[in-house]
Amino acid sequence: MAGAVAAPRAAVAVGPAVVGSAAVVPAVDREVRFVADGTTAYGTVHVPAHRAGRRLAAALLIPGSGPTDRNGDEPPGLTPHTLALLAGALGGDGVMTLRFDKYGTGRTGLGGRHRAPDMAAYTRQAVAAYDTLRAQPEADPRALLVVGHSEGGLQALLVDRAVRAKPAGLALLAPQDVRLLDMVGFQVADGLDRAVRAGRLSPEQAASNKKGVARAVADFRDGRPVDTSGLLPSVAALLGGMFGPVNADFVRSDDALYPPAVARGVAPGTRTLVTCGTADANVPCRTVPALLSGLAAARTTGPGLRVLPGLDHLLHRAGTPAGEPVLAPAARRALHGFVRPWRQGAVG
Known part of the structure; x- marks a missing residue:
């Protein structure tokens, strides 16, 4: 379902730079669009600098609940840039990303709807985004990842269940791990x-x-x-x-979804990361064990749970203003460890 790709937003070199005998393609952000259920959605693909001809691990980034856009913001009042910062952190490890404006946000809008779509519609949109990422020329189809924050963590599990080409890894960052109304x-x-x-x-x-x-x-x-x-x-x-x-x-x-039950359907051998912050009042660490049990029953692999001392739901140090565009070092380290099998490091 890949859509047309527009010209890159960032200024880039005319051709690849040459370092020694290897050409280096500079980093670039480019706009993409794709269609789900007749509605065009818009997003950003970030491709880090890489050796020419090399395929990259590729991560779909899924935001949390509410009108949260491709950057992880709910403008104008809340702009922590959570997903944009995650894209930057992953890019530093040589992982390309796609983040998108989900229904009701950014350029995508509600697609003519007068009420919020149901969870299945959001899943179909995320699956279309995943297929768009997989179709990018730089993406390694054997190294597709899904990174979800908050409700996006549950959505990552649903994407894994829905797609035929299964992700190699799932990073569930402060994920919704119980039924919505229980939470x-x-x-x-x-x-x-x-x-x-x-x-x-x-x-x-x-x-x-x-x-x-x-x-x-x-x-x-x-x-x-x-x-x-x-x-x-x-x-x-x-x-x-x-x-x-x-x-x-x-x-x-x-609310009809019980995340630990969804987790039991994850493909065996999928590398998983689950984080919980000890200062997270939205998804406290005490609610995580059932989700971990579901992933264990699915025979997923590590790194598994990473407890983030002193971090809140926005992956900030406790006390950081909610709109501060910063990703705490502990969250960066957890993500860095998750992508270890696919890291390529800075190039150029």
């Missing part, structure tokens, strides 16, 4: 507990809201009307947005 439930509960410790909420109020959230989730899952009356305004607004007509189809389709 929302413990995130809200943790937030309520923090409010109690800070003196902003009474224990009784926190307990009442936890029960109300559990009831609302159960009603939504069973197809009953959801009543958020009596909940804190912030909690009611969160649930109303998730269960309302714009997002309900997506939420229901995501």
Whole structure:
């Protein structure tokens, strides 16, 4: 499903440089487009400097939840550049990448939809992106990788399940590892507990809201009307947005997936990385073991789990402003170790 490739954005040499007897092709970013379900999506392929004629390991980068674009941003308010930084880190190891504007973001938009697509549509879009990456002239079809952050980690598992040419490796960075609404439930509960410790909420109020959230989730899952009356305004607004007509189809389709069960279907021998940050309030390390068990049952290989001390969900050191465009050294090291079999290093 590869689309037309436009001219490179970055200025590049007219021809390959020559170092000794080997020609070096300079690094370049180029725009690509591809079609999924009749909607054109847009993305960026980053090709690091490499020896002429050499095929490169190639990684598809998949963003997290919400309107997160090809760079890992939700502009204008949140611009950590997570995926752009991952592309740069991988490029330093000689791995080319493709990152794309998923539905509702960047140049892609919603493709005429009036509500969020369901999870299967996002998977089909990611599969089309994977096929586009595989078709790039520099890509080594035997060294295809998928790197997913947050919800993108679950999506990486779904791409592996959907494609015929299986990835050689999956990097699941702070991945969604439980059902969506279970995750929302413990995130809200943790937030309520923090409010109690800070003196902003009474224990009784926190307990009442936890029960109300559990009831609302159960009603939504069973197809009953959801009543958020009596909940804190912030909690009611969160649930109303998730269960309302714009997002309900997506939420229901995501919540139907149990990531550890999906992980059991990963192709045997696939090299996997799973990270968790000890300061991650969104996907805490305590929820990871079931996902790891699913990957073990699939007979995947290492490096496996890498615990990242002091890192939050955006792969920042705890306390770093959310919009700071930085990737913590511990996250870089974990990624560096993951791509060890495919590293080529800087060229030129």
